[in-house]
Amino acid sequence: xxxxxxxxxxxxxDEMLRTVGVGSIDALFCDVPAGVRLGRELGLEPAxxxxxxxxxxxxxxxxxxxxxxxxxxxxxGIYDHYVPAVVDAVLQRGExxxxxxxxxxxMSQGVLQAIFEYQTAICELTGMDVSNASGYDGxxxxxxxxxxxxxxxxxxxxxxxxxxxxxxxxxxKTYAPGFGLEIVEVPHRGGTTDPDDLSQAxxxxxxxxxxxxxxxxxxxxxxxxxxxxxxAGALAVxxxxxxxxxxxxxxxxxxxxxxxxxxxAAGNFxxxxxxxxGFLAAREAFVRRMPGRIVGETLDAAGQRGYxxxxxxxxxxxxxxxxxxxxxxxxxxxxxxxxVYLTWxxxxxxRELGETCLSLAAYAKQRxxxxxxxxxxxxxxxxxxxxxxxxxxxAREVVAAARERGVHPGYALGRDYQGMDxxxxxxxxxxxxxxxxxxxxxxxxxxxx
Amino acid sequence: xxxxxxxxxxxxxxSAIPRHEGLPAPELPESLRRSEPPRLPEVSExxxxxxxxxxxxxNFGVDTGFYPxxxxxxxxxPRINERLAALPGFALLHPLQEEDAAQGALELMWxxxxxxxxxxxxxxxxLQPAAGSQGELTGLMLVRAHFAARGETEQRxxxxxxxxxxxxxxxxxxxxxxxxxxxxxDARGNIDVDDLxxxxxxHTAALMLTNPSxxxxxxxxxxxxxxxxxxxxxxxxYDGANLNAVCGxxxxxxxxxxxxxxxxxxxxxxPHGGGGPGGGPIAVRKLLEPYLPVPAVVRREDGGxxxxxxxxxxxxxxxxxxxxxxxxxxxxxxxxxxxxxxxEMSEVAVLNAxxxxxxxxxxxxxxxxxxxxxxxxxxxRALKREHGVTALDVAKRLMDxxxxxxxxxxxxxxxxxxxxxxxxxxxxxxxxxFCEAMLAIAREAAxxxxxxxxxxxxxxxxxxxxxxxxxxxxxxxxxAEHLGPEAPSASVAAEAPKGV
Numbered sequence: 001x002x003x004x005x006x007x008x009x010x011x012x013x014d015e016m017l018r019t020v021g022v023g024s025i026d027a028l029f030c031d032v033p034a035g036v037r038l039g040r041e042l043g044l045e046p047a048x049x050x051x052x053x054x055x056x057x058x059x060x061x062x063x064x065x066x067x068x069x070x071x072x073x074x075x076x077g078i079y080d081h082y083v084p085a086v087v088d089a090v091l092q093r094g095e096x097x098x099x100x101x102x103x104x105x106x107m108s109q110g111v112l113q114a115i116f117e118y119q120t121a122i123c124e125l126t127g128m129d130v131s132n133a134s135g136y137d138g139x140x141x142x143x144x145x146x147x148x149x150x151x152x153x154x155x156x157x158x159x160x161x162x163x164x165x166x167x168x169x170x171x172x173k174t175y176a177p178g179f180g181l182e183i184v185e186v187p188h189r190g191g192t193t194d195p196d197d198l199s200q201a202x203x204x205x206x207x208x209x210x211x212x213x214x215x216x217x218x219x220x221x222x223x224x225x226x227x228x229x230x231x232a233g234a235l236a237v238x239x240x241x242x243x244x245x246x247x248x249x250x251x252x253x254x255x256x257x258x259x260x261x262x263x264x265a266a267g268n269f270x271x272x273x274x275x276x277x278g279f280l281a282a283r284e285a286f287v288r289r290m291p292g293r294i295v296g297e298t299l300d301a302a303g304q305r306g307y308x309x310x311x312x313x314x315x316x317x318x319x320x321x322x323x324x325x326x327x328x329x330x331x332x333x334x335x336x337x338x339x340v341y342l343t344w345x346x347x348x349x350x351r352e353l354g355e356t357c358l359s360l361a362a363y364a365k366q367r368x369x370x371x372x373x374x375x376x377x378x379x380x381x382x383x384x385x386x387x388x389x390x391x392x393x394x395a396r397e398v399v400a401a402a403r404e405r406g407v408h409p410g411y412a413l414g415r416d417y418q419g420m421d422x423x424x425x426x427x428x429x430x431x432x433x434x435x436x437x438x439x440x441x442x443x444x445x446x447x448x449x
Numbered sequence: 450x451x452x453x454x455x456x457x458x459x460x461x462x463x464s465a466i467p468r469h470e471g472l473p474a475p476e477l478p479e480s481l482r483r484s485e486p487p488r489l490p491e492v493s494e495x496x497x498x499x500x501x502x503x504x505x506x507x508n509f510g511v512d513t514g515f516y517p518x519x520x521x522x523x524x525x526x527p528r529i530n531e532r533l534a535a536l537p538g539f540a541l542l543h544p545l546q547e548e549d550a551a552q553g554a555l556e557l558m559w560x561x562x563x564x565x566x567x568x569x570x571x572x573x574x575x576l577q578p579a580a581g582s583q584g585e586l587t588g589l590m591l592v593r594a595h596f597a598a599r600g601e602t603e604q605r606x607x608x609x610x611x612x613x614x615x616x617x618x619x620x621x622x623x624x625x626x627x628x629x630x631x632x633x634x635d636a637r638g639n640i641d642v643d644d645l646x647x648x649x650x651x652h653t654a655a656l657m658l659t660n661p662s663x664x665x666x667x668x669x670x671x672x673x674x675x676x677x678x679x680x681x682x683x684x685x686x687y688d689g690a691n692l693n694a695v696c697g698x699x700x701x702x703x704x705x706x707x708x709x710x711x712x713x714x715x716x717x718x719x720p721h722g723g724g725g726p727g728g729g730p731i732a733v734r735k736l737l738e739p740y741l742p743v744p745a746v747v748r749r750e751d752g753g754x755x756x757x758x759x760x761x762x763x764x765x766x767x768x769x770x771x772x773x774x775x776x777x778x779x780x781x782x783x784x785x786x787x788x789x790x791x792x793e794m795s796e797v798a799v800l801n802a803x804x805x806x807x808x809x810x811x812x813x814x815x816x817x818x819x820x821x822x823x824x825x826x827x828x829x830r831a832l833k834r835e836h837g838v839t840a841l842d843v844a845k846r847l848m849d850x851x852x853x854x855x856x857x858x859x860x861x862x863x864x865x866x867x868x869x870x871x872x873x874x875x876x877x878x879x880x881x882x883f884c885e886a887m888l889a890i891a892r893e894a895a896x897x898x899x900x901x902x903x904x905x906x907x908x909x910x911x912x913x914x915x916x917x918x919x920x921x922x923x924x925x926x927x928x929a930e931h932l933g934p935e936a937p938s939a940s941v942a943a944e945a946p947k948g949v
Contacts, residue, residue, distance in 0.1 A: 003790055005525055006797050007876040016804040016877065020820070025796045028803055028820055029698060031667040036704045042697045043567050047788040050529050057782060061538030063553030065546060074543045077769065084464070086498055091722075092531065093505040094512030099723040100521050104844065104854050105915075106908040110508030111723035114501070117453045120925040124487035130924050133724065136579035139769045147624075167769045174742075174765030178590065178626040219481055247475065249483050262769070271534075272554050273544030273770025274579070275726035287922070293724060297932075298918035300911040301903070305934045310918040316582070316620035317859070321629050326620035329580035329714065333722025343453060343497055347486040349464035356466055358475035366473065382478060399547065411545055434469050 003047070067270060070403070071436055075386050075427020076215070076411040077138070077165050078273065079265040081243060081353075082431055087267055087340045091333055101293070101329070105308040106300075111332065112307035115295040118339040125245045125342070126259035127252020128281035133293035134335035135327065138262025139171035141278035142209060142239060144291040144325060145258045146172060147179055148282070149207035149235045151289055151324075156181050157205045159198070161225075163188040163214035164239060166416040172209070181206075191216050191378030191388070195224035202232035207258075211239040212248065216413075217361075217386030217425065218378055223254035230255050242266040242279065242338075244384050246350030247358065258282045267341025268334050277331035277338060288314060291325030293332075353430055357385035361428040364437045365389075368426075371441035372448055377423055386427040388413060388420075392449025395424045401447035407440055450507070451934060453490040453500055454926045463494035488928065507909045508723070509853055515879050517805075519824045519856035519868025520615070520663055522693045522715035527786070530718065530779035539778055544770040548755045554774065555754035558746045561781045562730075568784075568791065569689075569709045570702025571732040575741040576772040581690060582617040583767060584710025584729030585657070587742065588686050589625035590764045591708060591733060592655045594740040595684065598762070605654035605683070611640050613663045613860040615690060627654060634862055638666040638817035642673055649681050659688040660704065661695070661822035663860040663868070665802065675705030684708065684737075692716045693872070694799055694823035697792025707734045717780035728776035740764050744771060797873035798823040801880060805871050808884040812891040816863050824870035826863050833865050838894040838901050840865040845912060846893065848905040850886035 002009070008016070013025070022028060048056065067080045074080075091097060095110060102108030102115075115133045122131035135141035146158050158176070160169055162185050169185070176183050186193060186201045193210060202208050208229035212222045222238065229236035235257035240248075243265045251259045264276035282290060288311065296310030316323040345353060361383060368374040368389055377388040391398045395412035402409040414421035428437065492500070510516070516523035534540065542554055562574035578584040589608070596605040608627045610618050613634055622629050630648050635641040640658070649656075656678050661667045668674065678685050687706035693716045701709040713719045713728030721727065733741065743763045744756035756771065787794055799822050806815070806825045813827040829840040844854030844867070856868035871880055893900050905912065923932075 003787070003793060005527065005786065006793065006873055008797055008800070009877075012877040013800065016800055020800075020803045020807045022803075022820070025800055028796075028799050029667075030820065031669050031822075032695075032699050033669065033672055035672050036699045038570070038698060038700055038703060042789045042791060044564060044788045044791070045785070047790050048785050050527075050786070053529060053782055053785055054533065056785070057533045057557070057778070058536060058538075060553035060557050061533075061536040063556075064538040064542045065550035066537050066539075066541035067543055068537045068541045070550070072543060074545055076545055078544055080541075080543070084494075086463070086494060088535075089498060090501040090505075093502070095505040095508040095510045096501075096723055097531075097720045098510035098512045098523075098526050099508055100516070100518055100523060100721045101724045103518070103856075104848070105913045106845065106848055106905050106910055107509040107853055108723070109909050110504035110506070113450075113452070113507070114504055115724075116925070120452075120454060121487075121489055123925050124489060136583065137769045139766070140579065140583070167766065170766040171768065174590070174767055175624075177593070178586075178624050180626060219478075221480075223480060245483065245487065247477060247483055249481055250485075250487070253484060269540040269775075270543050271540050272542040272546075272551070272774035274768075274773035275728075275775050276769075276773075287924070294924060296918035296921070297923040298914045298921070300913050302911045304910055305932065306910040306913045308913050308915050308918045310915065310924070311922070312919075315616075317616035319620075320616050321619035321623045323616070323620040323623070326582040326586060326617045326624055327580070328582050328617050329721070329727035330725040331579075331722075332724030333720075334726060336723070339453075340497065340501060343490045343492060344463045344494065345466075345489065346462045346464065346491045347489045348462055348491075349466055350489065351483075351486060352466040352468070355475040356468060358477070359469065359472040362473035362476070363469075382476070382481070403547065403550070408543075408546070430467055433467075434472065 070408050071406060071439060072408040073410045073426045073428065073440060074408055076425055077167060077262060078270045079427060079429050080431045081265050081429050083267060083269055084344050086344055087337050090340045091337055102309060109306060112295050114336050114339060116297060116307050118335050119295060121339055121342050122279050122281050125242055126281045127250030128259050129284040130287045131281040132290050133295060134331040135278035135280055135292055136331060137274060137276050137278045139168045141260040141280040142168050143172050143175040144280060145237045145260055146181055146207060148286055148289045150179060150181060152235065152286060153206040155204055155206035157184060158207050159184050159186060159201045159205045160209040161186045161193045163193055163216055164209060164211040165215045168239060191218040191381045192220050193225060195221060195228045198225055199228040202229050202234045205232060205234040207235040207237050209237040209239060213241060213244060213384040216378060216388050217383040218381040226255040243353060247354030263338045267337040275331060275334055277334040289324055292327045292330050356430045360432055361385050361387060363434060364426060364428045367437055367441040368444060372445035374444060374448060385429055386425060388423050388425050390422050391424050392422060394421055398424060398447050402443050405443045407443045409440060409444055450503055452926055456492050456496060456500060457490040459491055461491045461493050463492060463497050514851055515875060515883055516853040517855050517869045517871050518853060519870045520690050522870060522872055524718060524872040525874040526718050526720040527783060530782045533782050534775045534778040552754055555746055557781055558777055559748055559754050561777050562746060564784050565711055565730055565732055568696055569732040570700030571709060572735040573738040573741060574730055574732045576730045576777060577742045577768050578729035578731060579768050579773055580727035581710055581712040581729045582621060584731050585617055585621040586624055587767050588708040588710060588731050589621055589627060591737050591740045592684050593625060594764050595737055596654060604652060607653045609648060609653060609656045612862050615688060618657045618688060638664045639668045639670050640674060642670050645677055649677050651681065653681055653683040655684040655686050657686045657688060659691050661691050664817060664826050665821040665824040666817060666819060667822055671704050690715060694795055696795040698795055707737060713776050713780040718783040719776045719779050726773055726776055728773050728780065742767050746771060794873050801871040801873060801875060805869060805880055805884055809887050812888050824868060827867045828863050829865035829867060832894045836894045836898050838898050840867050842901040843867060843890055846890050846901045846904040847886060849907045852883055852886060
């Protein structure tokens with residue numbers, strides 16, 4: 001039986017083999033030495049029909065508790081922000097969904113113009129001069145920034161604050177030996193980074209990386225940290241939450257050299273960790289050191305405006321071993337989701353979203369204190385949409401007990417930080433309601449301390 | 450057409466954000482508060498949809514038509530995969546969800562690992578790398594870890610790459626901190642084994658090879674190559690970009706490779722989305738398993754599935770969480786639709802390529818006259834010499850016939866290269882129509898070369914000036930100062946495109 005994804009009839013095959021001049025399909029593989037052939041059928045389960053496939057995979061999906069089926073306050077880098085239906089509608093357009101990288105610009109004006117618009121939106125958000133077309137995620141773009149900083153400064157030390165996402169730090173450390181980089185971590189003091197500590201560590205550093213809001217949800221003294229980096233001659237690299245940038249200052253305004261981050265919150269579903277997009281924007285001075293695709297505007301032979309991949313002499317297919325990165329495939333479709341989402345929000349919506357997150361998170365802190373007697377771990381610090389609380393016993397046990405009551409209360413920070421076994425990181429996005437926050441407080445009153 | 454930003458009108462919006470009465474006011478210290486709002490577009494929801502719908506009509510995907518872009522494997526991307534990846538149990542699943550509440554996702558990943566191990570003929574799989582090039586880099590990190598464990602870090606500095614390699618291979622070698630050794634291609638399109646012997650010694654860490662190569666040719670000396678590398682104590686890395694040729698026929702593990710990356714967005718139907726996402730899992734031999742990224746997806750003794758972080762020799766993490774899960778759902782679905790019939794998929798891919806090759810090889814030059822695998826490389830060198838028509842001209846003219854052009858000017862060792870990969874999913878009628886177009890273009894090159902120089906004629910834009918883009922560096926919208934869609938044409942007439 002012909003497979004539904006294959007199109008040749010038996011008659012087609014016979015005729016085509018005749019045109020090729022061979023007697024059988026096997027004869028086409030005459031260059032494959034007998035010694036390296038499999039010589040048996042692949043040991044895989046038999047082919048399924050689409051209907052059987054659907055039932056099987058839907059059954060697997062049904063065994064997960066997702067953020068729609070469980071009241072969830074999980075965050076720690078991936079957030080439950082609402083993704084509007086227009087995002088799905090655009091991303092499912094086959095002309096965009098099923099295109100390859102736009103190597104041939106006359107075939108790809110849709111994707112190219114969209115990336116140009118995305119680059120503009122990212123520059124507006126971050127206050128930077130130039131954005132690339134996206135990287136894999138918020139972790140790998142940070143490693144990319146280290147590579148930029150090494151070559152821009154000729155230095156090999158990278159400073160990263162301990163209050164930066166543990167996953168980001170892990171990925172940077174994994175890339176470091178190949179890049180010839182040394183990674184130095186700066187501890188936090190009471191939930192944020194002390195500019196004096198950072199100043200000391202930044203000496204001879206290529207880059208200083210910090211997260212705003214940081215992994216604990218606290219707002220760093222970002223202008224002072226960026227200044228400390230600049231005074232040491234290091235690049236200030238800010239890992240930012242894109243959805244905070246309607247209410248928080250654009251890092252470009254306080255001296256950041258590179259602004260990057262995880263794009264998921266802006267227009268992508270959590271999807272168990274991916275695919276998402278990492279955004280990376282920089283000052284003009286670094287444009288020739290940027291990794292990955294960049295789209296530029298030009299004219300066609302008739303003088304019409306159009307868009308192309310540009311500055312390609314940075315890239316692997318031309319520069320090969322001297323390229324600024326090996327990246328080829330990026331996350332264009334997810335970045336397109338980001339563009340649709342940011343446009344859906346608009347400047348007003350972005351600000352309101354930030355304000356709603358701030359208010360709801362403040363309300364959650366209040367309720368946890370009043371109802372459950374739980375105080376924020378870093379009570380002195382301002383937070384955005386996420387905050388840490390001590391729960392008086394092992395936080396993983398609290399998570400388990402709360403989940404039995406249908407609430408996932410947040411991330412157990414002891415998984416990443418010593419001395420925080422009894423700390424929960426609670427994320428509150430615009431998806432949560434005051435009633436749901438009351439429910440969280442009720443449940444934590446029952447299961448904490 | 451207009452840019453989004455040119456459609457913007459102050460006061461329009463598409464979103465409504467929930468606001469609640471009686472909550473604490475949003476408070477921020479003055480020093481951290483945004484001073485000026487970002488100039489994001491202000492449009493209604495319907496206008497937003499129309500803008501992107503119009504953009505989509507100016508784009509060509511494999512859903513639109515034939516897309517024989519060599520080494521990119523532009524096959525049909527089944528729609529059921531989209532429906533499955535969008536199931537709430539997957540799309541809304543948080544990556545830090547407790548393991549007991551993510552069993553379906555973990556089982557899917559574990560099953561995908563098992564399938565990839567069988568298809569590659571290797572022992573252990575990590576799904577974490579985000580794309581092929583990151584798979585390469587991860588693989589080279591494993592090579593580094595392997596020799597570090599043997600105290601040979603300083604000794605094993607060289608990675609061998611043939612001159613037909615994808616550009617990502619040398620770039621990955623640099624990023625992983627190794628040095629490059631190039632080897633040549635012989636007259637039959639195989640690696641030059643004599644050159645190889647002269648270049649492989651106790652300083653060699655690994656070979657990186659695509660097989661079939663970017664010429665679309667299976668290396669006939671693969672067994673000898675394996676003896677040379679393993680004989681020197683080096684490892685072998687397989688670039689899986691061309692795996693679509695050999696599924697169920699010859700597995701990288703059977704060929705002797707120790708590390709493989711698989712491009713889920715090529716062989717296993719993840720739509721490429723105009724540039725990504727992709728997926729670049731790696732499969733390795735047992736001896737390299739301890740170094741794989743964490744967490745590993747494992748099946749526990751009680752039959753449940755989990756994430757194992759306890760891998761003391763791991764290289765670390767190369768990406769957040771466990772990888773691009775939505776891509777795994779799509780590729781898993783695709784592979785379950787085939788099962789052992791993946792062999793048939795590769796057979797048809799190879800038949801289609803050979804059929805198109807047979808029909809075109811008299812009109813275009815064939816640098817290596819052999820049967821091909823899933824793709825082949827022609828040269829427009831003769832057209833250039835005789836009629837001044839380049840591979841670029843041929844590519845642009847193909848657009849007027851309604852086809853996406855092949856990969857051009859690659860591999861680098863073939864002048865005026867046209868690299869054609871039809872894939873298994875096309876009908877014979879489509880292949881014939883493409884062949885007719887290529888033959889017609891070869892005739893046009895002789896009769897009306899101007900038609901080709903000026904192509905495309907039937908796309909939303911004419912040929913674009915890439916040199917101008919690189920010089921002027923307009924990389925974002927400049928608001929009030931931005932040039933409109935219709936530029937004054939007098940000044941541009943003098944600046945004819947120069948090609949890439």
